[in-house]
Amino acid sequence: MALTGIQIYKLLPKTNCGxxxxxxxxxxxxxLAAGKAELSACPYVTExxxxxxxxxxxxxxxxxxxGAGTKKLKIGGETVLFRHEKTFVNAPGIAVLVxxxxxxxxxxxxxxxxxxxxxxxxxxxxxxxLVAIKSVSGDAGRFEALISKAKNETDAGIILMTEDxxxxxxxxxxxxxxxxxIYAATRENIEGMATxxxxxxxxxxxxxxxxxxxxxxxxxxxxxxLKDLVIDSGARSIRNAFEDQIVVRRGAIQKKYRPLGFPTIxxxxxxxxxxxxxTLIASVFVAKYGGIILLSDLQGHSLFPLxxxxxxxxxxPQRPMATSPGIYEIGGPNEDSPVLVTCNFSLTYFxxxxxxxxxxxxxxxxxxxxxxxxxxxxxxxxKFVGDAVGISLKKCGIMEKVRHKKVIIPGxxxxxxxxxxxxxxxxxxxxGPRDAAHIPAYLKEWSA
Amino acid sequence: MSFEIxxxxxxxxxxxxxxxxxxxxxxxxxxxxxxxxxxxxxxPHLPRIAMEVYDAPPEDWPQAALEPFxxxxxxxxxxxxxxxxxxxxxxxxxxxxSTDPNAQDTPAEKAVExxxxxAAAINVPLxxxxxxxxxxxxxxxxxxxxxxxxxxxLLGPVEEGSYKALGAASLAYQHTIAASxxxxxxxxxxxxxxxxxxGVPDDRIIIDPTVGALGYGLEFCYSVMERDRMAALTQExxxxxxxxxxxxxKEVWKIKETRLSEEEAPLLGxxxxxxxxxxxxxxxxxxxxxxxxxxxxxxxxxxxxxxxxNELMGEGV
Ligand code: B12
Ligand code: SF4
Numbered sequence: 001m002a003l004t005g006i007q008i009y010k011l012l013p014k015t016n017c018g019x020x021x022x023x024x025x026x027x028x029x030x031x032l033a034a035g036k037a038e039l040s041a042c043p044y045v046t047e048x049x050x051x052x053x054x055x056x057x058x059x060x061x062x063x064x065x066x067g068a069g070t071k072k073l074k075i076g077g078e079t080v081l082f083r084h085e086k087t088f089v090n091a092p093g094i095a096v097l098v099x100x101x102x103x104x105x106x107x108x109x110x111x112x113x114x115x116x117x118x119x120x121x122x123x124x125x126x127x128x129x130l131v132a133i134k135s136v137s138g139d140a141g142r143f144e145a146l147i148s149k150a151k152n153e154t155d156a157g158i159i160l161m162t163e164d165x166x167x168x169x170x171x172x173x174x175x176x177x178x179x180x181x182i183y184a185a186t187r188e189n190i191e192g193m194a195t196x197x198x199x200x201x202x203x204x205x206x207x208x209x210x211x212x213x214x215x216x217x218x219x220x221x222x223x224x225x226l227k228d229l230v231i232d233s234g235a236r237s238i239r240n241a242f243e244d245q246i247v248v249r250r251g252a253i254q255k256k257y258r259p260l261g262f263p264t265i266x267x268x269x270x271x272x273x274x275x276x277x278x279t280l281i282a283s284v285f286v287a288k289y290g291g292i293i294l295l296s297d298l299q300g301h302s303l304f305p306l307x308x309x310x311x312x313x314x315x316x317p318q319r320p321m322a323t324s325p326g327i328y329e330i331g332g333p334n335e336d337s338p339v340l341v342t343c344n345f346s347l348t349y350f351x352x353x354x355x356x357x358x359x360x361x362x363x364x365x366x367x368x369x370x371x372x373x374x375x376x377x378x379x380x381x382x383k384f385v386g387d388a389v390g391i392s393l394k395k396c397g398i399m400e401k402v403r404h405k406k407v408i409i410p411g412x413x414x415x416x417x418x419x420x421x422x423x424x425x426x427x428x429x430x431x432g433p434r435d436a437a438h439i440p441a442y443l444k445e446w447s448a
Numbered sequence: 449m450s451f452e453i454x455x456x457x458x459x460x461x462x463x464x465x466x467x468x469x470x471x472x473x474x475x476x477x478x479x480x481x482x483x484x485x486x487x488x489x490x491x492p493h494l495p496r497i498a499m500e501v502y503d504a505p506p507e508d509w510p511q512a513a514l515e516p517f518x519x520x521x522x523x524x525x526x527x528x529x530x531x532x533x534x535x536x537x538x539x540x541x542x543x544x545x546s547t548d549p550n551a552q553d554t555p556a557e558k559a560v561e562x563x564x565x566x567a568a569a570i571n572v573p574l575x576x577x578x579x580x581x582x583x584x585x586x587x588x589x590x591x592x593x594x595x596x597x598x599x600x601x602l603l604g605p606v607e608e609g610s611y612k613a614l615g616a617a618s619l620a621y622q623h624t625i626a627a628s629x630x631x632x633x634x635x636x637x638x639x640x641x642x643x644x645x646x647g648v649p650d651d652r653i654i655i656d657p658t659v660g661a662l663g664y665g666l667e668f669c670y671s672v673m674e675r676d677r678m679a680a681l682t683q684e685x686x687x688x689x690x691x692x693x694x695x696x697x698k699e700v701w702k703i704k705e706t707r708l709s710e711e712e713a714p715l716l717g718x719x720x721x722x723x724x725x726x727x728x729x730x731x732x733x734x735x736x737x738x739x740x741x742x743x744x745x746x747x748x749x750x751x752x753x754x755x756x757x758n759e760l761m762g763e764g765v
Contacts, residue, residue: 284756
């Protein structure tokens, strides 16, 4: 993996001139190894040493960017095998397939769903990322038409699929400015695809019949100066594809084996004919190292669970997502509006505020600082208890904002109501429903 | 390969645990590698899917989950038979939800009766799961343990606060225990140590890490399970070398997104398929993290997960 301070030191001028800000080359090397310095701070490193050091400090899996503008997708760049070791950083791109053999309506339906299926969750927008356009007929004109349609109707990243370099070039002429992903270079067409990749400066998928062949092809391409590569191991059985993903990730991270140091693409759409099963297969590759996951179709009931899986696996395991504590005004509350209290785990906050909003009853929501823990977890950890919640209520100023003296607590926190009442003096503690879904009905009944 | 596939040196093996009584028992565990990493170790037993049966008709299930069982919800024995007969259930998990003092507070005697009826109706191993109310579980599971001594059950949840009472019962009547701790590697290990000190044999413990549904805390559980397995298989952590059970059906089918109709949430598509996929995906992710038994609800979700598990084992559907 990364070079040690001593290894780096050997590549430095060893003159100890001090211009880099520390007195010796060794000290500078140590800082570089620890990521505390930039190589550019030393004016005297040779070009060769620079190349070697840049190469050695490159991430084990290259970051590849697909698309342009705001919808640019970044894949690769992972540094661990298990998310708890650090975190997974660049979530896999989810792509939907359209081909030139599909009817117009089918294509329009897929593109329409690609655009429409979008979900707000924890303040993030969850959606699919890429449209893959495949030439099945080999007819360049049909390919061109399909690409124009996708390009005009969405600002999505694009994958162009054909193994014929001539047809590919027609496609690149239409959407090369979008930096599409070229799928794919194989042993047979590698020269043609490499030429196109250079000419249009796009990322390229390398497809082999197995990983040996892939490694051979990526070596050839990197020797030729191409760097933005994506791997398709060629496996189409779930078993083999699963294994290949693990081998690629381990090869890159544990051995720093450069020929496999690229993100991957997996194709559940070629592994089954059933969308339910296909989506489930896709979830396997969310967990196990897919870089792009290509699906035959997107439906609300299939895409939504998959996006949740992707969000879950790619959240930072070191710290729960938290909302800032404080008073939130929902729907323009006044001095007679209800006061509710919850924790500052983002998931909880967004669920609860969403339900309050849906109720159309203006309300005050106090988000107590529970260090990002959910209601029950925080209660069990002693952070959502009577005195703590009471103190937040008193300190936040809500008591001056309303005329009534009532606060609604989560049903799961019923146990804190006695202590909370004691802490608050003359306030009445009302136990709300357990499930946030019942908040609208509850608030409609509520009166000050 | 032209380069050597970097392998992991495993130095531990998960214990094999047999649940149920001859000839209707199943064995789980025995893994000597990470889940489905068959190129460097073995999974001698395919993970098992247990189907849920409730001791009283469920009141708040979404239509999609209720529909397959609408004809049997009033009769747990018939329900269990349907699971085995029509859906090929390999294990049944009887959820004693109605014993919860905050629900119907069904008395322990009644729970014993239901357990006996269900056990008599099936020829697969039986898991009996309490309501999660610590005091009531102590009473209910202990009585079941004594009065159903001949059944060799898997009993859960056995928690830090109930392990003495329930561990002793397992010891006396040969039941297996689901040792339950809230999503924490050290707590899981600690409870297994305590059970060992009490004299509960190692071939009668299964870890319940407590799970949450996809989108509702799954990520925490997933990582804790991965860490459990890592400690067990690569760090010789002998007190974590047990199979894992995930009681997930009830977590999934209580989340809002399994309840919304297509009119209420047009972007979430078909409610049945959505619920099925949410459950199947939750289960599959837990299997990838180290689950040996998953407790599930919907027959279609079970079918999907079974198919995928076979594919991952390289056996085709
Ligand atoms: C994920 C999880 C964790 C994660 C933390 C995640 C987080 N950010 O909070 C981790 C792994 C860190 C964790 C740790 C612990 N956990 Co924990 N955890 C869970 C789990 C699986 C899911 C929690 C979750 O995300 N829920 C989803 C959110 C959205 O739920 P929520 O905040 O309650 O909000 C809902 C409602 O309360 C309601 N609501 C919220 N606010 C309001 C407000 C009003 C006014 C109303 C009306 C309604 C309402 O709306 C929401 C949606 O319906 C649960 C078990 C489970 N399946 O639920 C256990 C659970 C909560 N954990 C538990 C425990 C004991 C712990 C620990 C104390 C264990 C330990 N000793 O280490 C620690 C404490 C942490 C610490 N010491 O720092 C227990 C609590 C037991 C109890 N009843 O007291 C549980 C129930 C597991 C169990 N069955 O034993 N946990
Ligand atoms: S500037 Fe370069 S040569 Fe001078 S001390 Fe720093 S590392 Fe050494």
